[in-house]
Amino acid sequence: MTSRSKEQRILVVMRKLLAQIVRDTTPGPGVRHPLSEQTIKDIRDCFSLIAARERELIEEAGIENKDRPHFADKPQTSTVLKFKPPPKKSTDDD
Structure with a gap:
């Protein structure tokens, strides 16, 4: 899917816009949120x-x-090993 349809582009822009609104309106610790509970619920519904x-x-x-969220603090379930092939044997006939 190299070229996105108009609908896909609209969805991406809407998701980014909603995320930016959430970031811009999120208050610091201990401060009441400026958005009502219903508005917050509606934003979550839009994301869904x-x-x-x-x-x-x-x-x-x-x-x-197959994309799934990846959390940086979650331990890895696999280990990557470096592999170095053995040197090739010479084909000398002695």
Whole structure:
């Protein structure tokens, strides 16, 4: 999916805009949030609807989405090993 449809671009812009609004309005510790509880719930619902539609579009395009959130503080479940092949044996006939 190299070129996004108009709907996909709209969804991306809306998700980014909502995230920016949340960042801009989030108060410091101990300060009451300027948005009402209902507005916060509505924003969460919008994020859910956007994510659901993005999943539908990916499925309709036949793309398998294996992306999952990755948390930096979660221990890794696998270890990467460096592999150095052994030197090639010479083919000298003595």
